[in-house]
Amino acid sequence: MDMKKYPSLVKCLTTSAFALHISFVSEAAFAQAATPASVQLNLDMSRSVGGVNTLSREKYINVHAINSDLDWWGGNGQSLNQPNLIDDYLTDFVKGNDVYFGRDSGGIGYEVSITPQSATPGYADLAWMVNTPATPATPAGAKSPANNYKNYGYQTAAHKAIVESNEFEKRMNSWILTMIPEKFYPVGGKVTGAKCTTTGSWSFSTGDSATEPYGTATGKFAGKYLANYFIGGSITNPSTGHPRPTFVEGVNEPIYNLVDIAVPNTGSTFGDCAKKATYDDIFKYHTNVRAEINALNSGTKTVKFGGYTPAFPDLEEFEKYPADRTSGSTAVFAKWNARDALWMSNHAKNMDFLSLHIYDFDGIKFDGVTTRRINHKGNNIEAILDTYDSAQLFASGVLKPIVISEFGGRLHTAEGSAWTPQRDWSYIKAMNSLMIQFMQRPDRIAKAVPFVPLKAEWGRVSPTIPYQWRLFRQEKEDGVSTSSKWTYTELVKFYKQWNGVNGTRLDTYANDQDIQTDAYYDSANKTVWLILNNLEENGKTLNLATAGLNTGNAVSTVEVRHLYPNTTTGVPVLDVYSNATIPASIGIGAESTIIMKIVYNNTLSISNSNSETKYYATVNGITSALKAIAANTAMTFNINNVTTGANGEAVLRVSVGRPITASLQPIVTLNGTAVTVPTDYRGYDQNRNGSGRFRFFGTLEIPVARSLIQQNNTIVVTFPDAGGSVSAVALQNRITTRALSRP
Known part of the structure; x- marks a missing residue:
């Protein structure tokens, strides 16, 4: 996004029923007067990042549900006792679009609600x-709760045969189990309650002593549950019974629920229990719950435990929500210093992975007046993830895997109303852009789950206002039909667009940072999948060029899948059309995504490689992960032990949090030579003329x-004005086996 531009938003005007369009849309409909961007695809060159060069669909193409979720079926309480339009959505959606399972909290939440308190x-x-208890009776009668759950005792016989089949159990190989705060966090909430109320069965112990570390009671229950309610299995050797989770989160969004919005003793929201939680207690809880789980789960039962799953990792922002937003505070990184620095210093090293949630906010009124657009896609998410990694290295020298256990988009100004397809577009565009950025870190991200629940009646606001983010809706929600049957929302178009994408990563490049590119080669089907994503808020023309095609090979067919908002109505459109050849240029819609399926007559010859390694800087004279910016004061960073090479390219990455109007044009030298800092950075203008973020936080790429890269490197960064901090400096070092000629 050019910092001098303030592009207009796409307007969402009318509603429309779900449709998959099979048509050709003129490229001119998306082309703008701006200079076209150039995209290059090298067909003879694989690309690896941290040694990973293949796409894991399981890691990215998944849904916020599991195989045993009762929402897949119609005619039950989870479906308002209404039928599905398609009887078996599990097969139609999961198998039909090659989707994997992501995350669940309902299973453990229900099981704890029926578990009695012990004598302690x-x-x-x-x-x-x-x-096998005499009382209270379990739903399956004589079976113990553990056997009932792991043998799919809540399913009908017909559904059980489908759920436990290899087709669906093999897609459970890396799912995430999370615990919800209102039942599991020890602040006095009842395990049977939807909120922290004073009535109900019992509460987890709040004890905190040398003999009973904080969170011990929760950890013992979770450990027993994980040890006994699942059967082991894998994609290659599936189980006959509920597969064990790979990842376990200590508690979902604890600081938001238990600190930011909590009002003790009122019982009005999740965190309003006997006492307000503290940061230190939340972090200690994670360490202690992990210890109890590990004590009961070793060998083949081992799970990976992590957290702390912040809802809004706006690291550069105010500490407190929402009071500090209107206080006039100018502090940058106040939230990081109060929360994440404590987590990284004392507890993150005890985790098996670190998890967080990422949402783009398309329209939110923090002060009740200004509608702000606060996005993570683009340079902001780059800064968050680089800062997480840099801080881990400062704290412990060890990088733990990252799990993005929820990501997507929100349109707050439209959330208090009935479903519309336009609101779904706000979500789709965020999912596509963010996921493509996560795919650039295949060595660091262990799982990324789009927050797409199924029917989500547990989140219904009123009889006329359902939960905002769902894969399924009732037909009558389009305002035309009178049918109560369950059909797909527009979110299914995200999965239809990505259906089939797989293979070995190929080298791609765009000369505009607002155009994100990627490509994969499926050798078994002689198919290249070219991915193009537009971060700009207006359409763009892309000039396409390929190189490295082996002699005698040629394109057989090209299928174009363009997912964009209708330029009149704002309704998501998935246009699918065919070309005889790869187009020389193509128009892409605002914040939209194109995936091309390019089938060749013969197998490609991939004889070259592009191997990327990222190196993080150490900082002279400081132990903090942040380096404060003073006007005209040089900051020195060292990046050592870099592998050099004759061919390739490199990108210096400087992540900064600054007052929103401060300079983003530092003087930067690498080994004594000045380098040019681009005026264009990835993604939108964070200021947006006062309607964007409160602070700038992003990565300058x-x-x-x-020729400037050496084994040991010195980087000097000098800003002309004071304010904020540098949070990470890194070098993306790409070594290629042949010279590159970029457009």
């Missing part, structure tokens, strides 16, 4: 969980000449 107050009856 605040502790679950662990024996009851695995034995600075291409540097290959």
